[in-house]
Amino acid sequence: MTAGREVWVFIEQEEGRIAPVSLELLGKARELADRLGGQVCALLPGDGVAPLAQQVIHYGADRVLLADHPELALYRTLPYARVAIELVRQRKPAIFLLGATPVGRDLAPRIASAVSAGLTADCTDLRIGDYERQGRVYHDLLYQIRPAFGGNMIATIVTPDSQPQMATVREGVMRLGEPDRRRQGVVERIEPCFNSRDLDLQVLRREVRLPQVDLKNAQVIVAGGMGVGSKENFRLIHELAEVLGGQVAASRAAVDAGFISPEHQVGQTGVTVRPRLYIACGISGAVQHRAGMDRSAKIVAINTDPNAPIFQIAHYKIVGDLRTVIPQMIRAYREQGR
């Protein structure tokens, strides 16, 4: 494919704050564009979002397509899709990346369908490589790497004849780069045109809480699973996290059982974390869970079942009952004079 070499990133923002995943993607896009010898172009739709353009450039964009319009104030599928689809058709980027957030996962398939592009959801890694099919070699394709089949497999997907090659990327898996405040870039204003059907859907109410837990940036995480046994026992997880200055996380099973609220969930459905220390208590270690935490620097596993899969990825193992082990840990930590 010789056409465009531009790597595009959709910048998701709400109330003047850029979603972290969009900034993570700018760093990755920079890396991919440098490899391809192309430019990073950021699509920034919203209302009153012009002040964000410089930040987007600092994180790696060469060009910002600024679509500033009152109808884009809150995310709605059709107006946002209209802007993106028109631009993709005109400018034919090589690659188009979006965060795998509820917005990205609503918007990306709509765009991909309209421009007949291939799309890979929820990627955890992106690379550049070649692909050969029926004697034809495609150079510098985007390798779209994602867990498949409930996380039991890792698939590498390519979209050789697709323009653009599209992917949504999980939050928290790409490293957030350092902003370079000296970086220069071009801000280009886009004048969107909407028809009445684009604007038919109205947002009547939005009730969104601020996040109470910040697992993505946590250095120490204490996580509980089904083995914790009850909501009451989950107090132990909270206590240990508090003593260690960490955050509380949970497996899907624990969330489903009602031990703790879903925003604490780590795993394939849930948050991806990469703390310095992850203490897994009463977590069997289903692939679903491991997908969200196996990049932790050190993993401690406490489980009564010596054959629990979590022990295969743990650096430190204790085969025992968390109800006695956790209080022992708290005592030992305090005795270290901490």
Next chain:
Amino acid sequence: MPYNSVVLVKQVPDTAHITGKAMNDDGTVNRAALPAIFNPEDLNALEMALQVKEQYGGHVTVLTMGPPRAAEVLREALYRGADRVILFTDRKTAGSDTQATSYVLKCAVEKVGDYDLVFCGRQAIDGDTAQVGPQVAEKLGLPQITCAEAIEELREGQIVVRRALPLGTETVRCSLPCLLTVVASANRPRPPSARRMMACKLAATPFDYPELLRRWPEFETETALDRYLTERGLKIDVWDGTDLGLEYGRVGLAGSPTRVLKVDLVVLHSRDSKTFAADESGVAALVQELVQEYVL
């Protein structure tokens, strides 16, 4: 005012509950050992459609695309209250990615026709892409409401839907027809009704006719059997690409822009690890090591 719904459902391998029996010795998953189930969020979608029917009237048509055995989920849909079920099956569509699949489903929904609402689950547990719903909506030229949790109002050609967001909700109003993708928190899908199971237990696709004729030789011919089932609403319609006038270049592998370059099985490799005893001194030794290694 009645509202007609089309519900798109999928039969999937049960990836969510992988037990030891489905694990190979090398730590990989044996796909064949997993049971095939009704994709969980598609059941929520069906439930939402059935509730619309109960409250406002109208028809619920359930459509699936898959191999002949996918008719199992259509029987399940009949047991729960679907009025009509359709199986799309065509070998030429095997290997379709979401782009090709959404094209087939779009054509099938158009053939069903006369719909106000299209429902599907937010995502299927075998792929977790959540792409087919929005892509069908785009191809049908419909607005989409993803992550629908509740229909709050339905009148005068407009729908008000509450969407589930990770940290809250959003309520939107939009004109019909539209497509909704439904999340698990939307409702508790009803179990199959015993009465309907009795009434629909003969439900069959033409693929089942040879077997049925062996069991009930009194029908003598497939035509007679077909007439009997059709008259009683027990025939599971089967469509293929010809019925839909599909452009075959847009389906199957040929019509799928995505290519799987490779698939790596996730294999658990034991890491270098240390085991500590589950007693006071063992735990103390672990904590000491974590502190000394600057992990804590």
